[in-house]
Amino acid sequence: MRVFLFAFIFLLGFTSCAQTRNEKKAPTAKAATPAAPRPDSLAVATFAGGCFWCTEEAAEKLRGVYDVISGYTGGTTKNPTYAQISTGQTGHAEAVQIHYDPKTISYETLLEAFFAAHDPTTLNRQGPDEGTQYRSAIFYRTPAEKAQIEAYIQKLNAARAFQAPIVTEVAALQEFYPAEAEHQDFYRHNPDNPYMRAVSTPKVEKFKKKMAGKLKEEE
DSSP: OHHHHHHHHHHHTOSSSGGGGGGOOSOOOOOSSOSSOOOSOOEEEEEEESOHHHHHHHHHTBTTEEEEEEEEESSSSSSOOHHHHTTTOSOOEEEEEEEEOTTTSOHHHHHHHHHHHSOTTSTTEETTEESGGGOEEEEESSHHHHHHHHHHHHHHHHTTOSSSOOOOEEEEOOOEEEOOGGGTTHHHHOTTOHHIIIIIHHHHHHHHHHTTTSBGGGO
């Protein structure tokens, strides 16, 4: 199956999310107004699950999520650019910062969604995207959050939820740098992009099936 996917991607004329950056439409700002009234207090969670174009779109679909920002974290270079992190030399991962209402969606549900949205067993790789910038990682803010993440991973491994052990990095959140404007809501603004059609759309559709009952579109 993987060989078939790679061949399909090759025929479409690209090999990774980084190599399609010149095929995007003009930058479009994030929507200023969410679909539902914004609560006074939102919590924030940070995840990295491969190319952030797809990760952002999946998270946006969850009920209780009010904003998702694509960006970079986990590295050493200050104010990195997309071109810099795409080399794999800055130490950053493509990540998303999720602003959510904990009264509507729990952190555990966000963990469930994170593991439903990507393959956490492939080290520094998601599909055709390879490099430390595409690693699976969760960045915690408190010791309690760290303990919850580690317990959840232990539960998944014990249940053999995946065919191989989970290799997701669990690290303390440091600086999160929002990505350039053209990378925000990239999935929605570039539906005809070859990478979107071949890689991201199938992943998002699979995610929607796994998270049925917890999506905004079902309200």
